[in-house]
Amino acid sequence: MExxxxxxxxxxxxxxxxxxxxxxxxFVLDTKGNATAGVANIYQHVKVLNDLGFKAYxxxxxxxxxxxxxxxxxxxxxxxxxxxxxxxxxxxxxxYIIIPEIFANVMxxxxxxxxxxxxxCQSYSxxxxxxGIGNRWDLSFGFRDVITTSQKQVDYxxxxxxxxxxxxxxxxxxxxxxxxTKIKKPIISILTRDQKTALKIVKSFYLQFPMYxxxxxxxxxxxxxxxxxxxxxxxxxxxxVDDESSFGTFPLEAIQCETPVIGKIPTMIPEWMESExxxxxxxxxxxxxxxxxxxxxxxxxxxxxxxVWLEDNVPQGLIDGANxxxxxxTEEKQNKVIEDVYTQLIANRRSxxxxxxxxxxxxxxxxxx
Numbered sequence: 301m302e303x304x305x306x307x308x309x310x311x312x313x314x315x316x317x318x319x320x321x322x323x324x325x326x327f328v329l330d331t332k333g334n335a336t337a338g339v340a341n342i343y344q345h346v347k348v349l350n351d352l353g354f355k356a357y358x359x360x361x362x363x364x365x366x367x368x369x370x371x372x373x374x375x376x377x378x379x380x381x382x383x384x385x386x387x388x389x390x391x392x393x394x395x396y397i398i399i400p401e402i403f404a405n406v407m408x409x410x411x412x413x414x415x416x417x418x419x420x421c422q423s424y425s426x427x428x429x430x431x432g433i434g435n436r437w438d439l440s441f442g443f444r445d446v447i448t449t450s451q452k453q454v455d456y457x458x459x460x461x462x463x464x465x466x467x468x469x470x471x472x473x474x475x476x477x478x479x480x481t482k483i484k485k486p487i488i489s490i491l492t493r494d495q496k497t498a499l500k501i502v503k504s505f506y507l508q509f510p511m512y513x514x515x516x517x518x519x520x521x522x523x524x525x526x527x528x529x530x531x532x533x534x535x536x537x538x539x540x541v542d543d544e545s546s547f548g549t550f551p552l553e554a555i556q557c558e559t560p561v562i563g564k565i566p567t568m569i570p571e572w573m574e575s576e577x578x579x580x581x582x583x584x585x586x587x588x589x590x591x592x593x594x595x596x597x598x599x600x601x602x603x604x605x606x607x608v609w610l611e612d613n614v615p616q617g618l619i620d621g622a623n624x625x626x627x628x629x630t631e632e633k634q635n636k637v638i639e640d641v642y643t644q645l646i647a648n649r650r651s652x653x654x655x656x657x658x659x660x661x662x663x664x665x666x667x668x669x
Contacts, residue, residue, distance in 0.1 A: 310653055310656055310657045310660065311657065313392075313393060313394045313653050314650060314653050314654065314657070316394055317394055317646065317649065317650045317653070318650075320353050320354050320355065321355075322355065322392070322394040322395050322396070323355045323356070323357055323391070323395045323396070324346075324349060324354060324355065324356040324357065324395070324396040324398065324642075325356075325357050325359040325382065325389065325391070325395065325396065325397050325398065326342050326345065326346055326356065326357065326358055326359060326398045326420070327359045327360070327397070327398065327399045327400065327403065327406060328342055328343075328358055328359070328360055328400070329360075329400075329403075330360055330361070330362065330365050330366050331366070331368070332366050333366050333367075333370045333371065334371070334522050335371040335372070335521075335522055335523060335524065335525060335528065337471075337549045338400065338422045338423065339368065340368070340372055340525065341422060341449075341471050341472075342358070342398075342400070342420060343358065343368060343372060343376045343379065344472065344631070344634070344638075345420075345469070345638055346358055346379050346380075347375070347376060347379060348634075348635050348638045348639070349638065349642060350379060350380070351635075352639055354642070355380070356379075356380070357379075357380045357381065357382045358379055358380070358381045358382070359381075359382050359383075359384065359389075359397075360381065360382075360383055360384070361383070361384050361385060362383060362384075362385050363383045363385050363386055365381065365383065367381075370524060371522075371523070371524040371525055372524075372525055373525070373526070391413055391415045392414075392415065393414045393415060393416075394415075394416075394649070394653075395415040395416070396415060396416045396417075396418060396645075397410055397413065397415050397416070397417050397418070398418045398419075398420050398447070399417070399418070399419060399420065399443070400419075400420050400421070400422065400426075401419055401420065401421040401422070401423065401424075401426050401427045401446075402423070402426035402427075402429055402430060403430065404429075404430040404431040404432070404435065404441075405430050407419075407437065407440075407441040407443055408440075408441060410441075411440070411441040411442050416445075416645075416649055417441070417442050417443045417444070417445075418443065418445045418446065418447060418645070419437055419443045419445070419446040419447070419464075420446075420447050420448075421446050421447070421448040421449075421453060421457060422448070422449055422471075422546060422547070423544070423546045424453050424456045424457070424546050424568060425544040425546065425567075427457070427460065436460075436461055437461055437464060438461055438463055438464050443464075444463075444464060444465060445464065445465045445466075445467065445645065446461075446464055446465070446466050446467070447467045447468075447469055447641065448466060448467070448468060448469075449468065449469065449470055449471055449546065449547050450468065450470065450546070450547060450570070450571050451468065451571065452546075452568055452569075452570075452571060453546055453568075454466045454468060456568070467641045467644070467645070468637075468641075469634065469637050469638055469641050470547075470629055470633075470634060470637065471547055471549055471552075471629055471634065472629050472630060472631040472633065472634035472635075473549070473552055473553055473556050473629050473630065473631075474525070474529070474631060475630070475631065476525075476526055476529045477529045477532065477533070477553045477556040477557055478529075478533060478556060478557060479533060479557055479558040480530075480533040480534045480557070482534065484534060484535065484536040484559070485516075485534050485535065485536060486514070486515050486516065486536055486606075487515075487516045487517075487518055487531075487534060487535040487536060488515060488516070488517045488518070488535060488536070488537045488538070488539060488602065489517075489518050489520050489531060489532050489535040489537070489538045489539070489554070489559070490502070490517055490518065490519055490520070490538070490539040490540075491519070491520050491521065491538075491539070491540055491542075491550045492539075492540070492541040492542060493541065493542045493543065493544060493545075495519065495521065497541050497595070498517075498519050498521075498541075501539065501541070501595075501598055501599060501602075502517045504596075504599045505517075505599040505602055505603070508599050508600070508603070509599070509602075509603045512603065512606055515606065518531055518535070520532065528553075529553065529557070532553060532554055532557045532559055533557040533558075533559065535557075535559050536559070536560075536606075536609055537559065537560055537561075537562065537602065537605055537606070537609070538550070538551070538554035538559045538560070538561045538562070539561075539562050539563070539598065539602065540554075540561060540562070540563035540564070541563065541564045541595060541598070542564075542566055543564065543566050543567050544566065544567065545566040545568070545570070546568055546570075547570055548563075548566065548570040548572070548573065551563055551573075551588075551589055552572065552625070552628075552629060555588060555589075555622045555625050555626055556626060556627075558622070558623075560589070560590070560605065560614065560618055560619075560622060561588075561589035561590065561622070562589065562590045562592075562598060562601050562602060562605065563589055563590070563591055563592075564591075564592055564593070564594075564595050564598065565585070565591050565592065565593055569583060569585075572586070572588070572625055572628060572629075573585055573586055573588070573589075573591065574586065586621055586624070586625065587617050587618060587620075587621030588621040588622045588624060588625040589618075589621070589622065590605070590618065
């Protein structure tokens with residue numbers, strides 16, 4: 301009798317999967333109103349899944365979650381949200397828990413749940429931050445799938461967790477990142493991993509090149525996304541320093557705005573920055589920006605750019621190189637990949653229940669013989 305009851309339960313689960321009657325819960329940190337590209341990307345996954353008819357939720361720790369309305373927009377605020385503190389999740393075996401790579405402590409807390417557990421890895425540099433020595437996503441916590449943003453991150457993840465299944469969903473650049481319809485202003489938009497780096501570059505530039513004291517730098521950290529895009533679009537130059545970047549969203553946003561980029565090459569060179577002629581032995585960079593390994597050289601590179609910009613003589617090669625990288629990461633392309641990846645994950649989960657049902661049926665037949 302007990303085995304038949306379990307069979308009925310498995311059949312119900314399969315029917316619910318077919319009817320999209322299950323939840324996908326994406327854990328996010330409360331950014332307290334500060335704009336964060338990683339959180340914005342998770343919200344995009346949740347939005348697309350809901351548009352496809354799935355029950356996807358933003359899952360946060362506290363009831364007083366601040367939300368993203370101030371910087372991401374009202375359409376994302378309206379997405380379904382659930383609080384762990386409220387203890388009203390009621391997770392089942394056909395639900396999904398998706399946890400960002402940095403929250404190994406949360407993975408530890410949910411390891412006994414029988415829901416499908418997935419890591420959302422957007423930054424390779426955060427993987428080991430809270431992960432205990434010897435712990436593994438799969439063997440220690442039961443997270444056997446990971447969604448990440450590039451093949452380079454897949455390669456790194458596989459070095460750490462060889463048996464984990466990987467799925468790539470690149471980021472997207474919203475269509476409001478676009479060129480200004482007006483003449484570019486003598487404004488330099490700057491974004492760095494920490495504010496101290498930005499201040500050092502700005503102070504050094506003004507000291508070395510006092511003739512350009514009339515040029516304005518704008519630090520874009522914390523701006524609402526559409527204001528961020530508008531400011532970037534009207535700027536004549538973008539400066540980017542982020543050694544730990546895993547994808548490099550900011551330069552791509554600048555390229556979409558037709559704003560030239562000067563940047564320091566990060567530790568993990570993004571796929572869009574590498575030339576097709578690159579090899580493992582010798583990496584060649586695209587001419588879609590001005591790239592340097594030396595942070596101290598950036599003020600001089602800014603000065604050189606401002607000189608040619610004021611002369612209306614920006615090298616055509618830089619313009620053409622940037623144009624060749626436009627349109628690679630649209631929301632339409634990302635939405636299609638989101639649909640494909642999650643559909644496959646759900647199909648895999650359904651197959652697991654079908655296999656379980658077959659085992660139970662075979663056991664029942666054997667018991668009756």
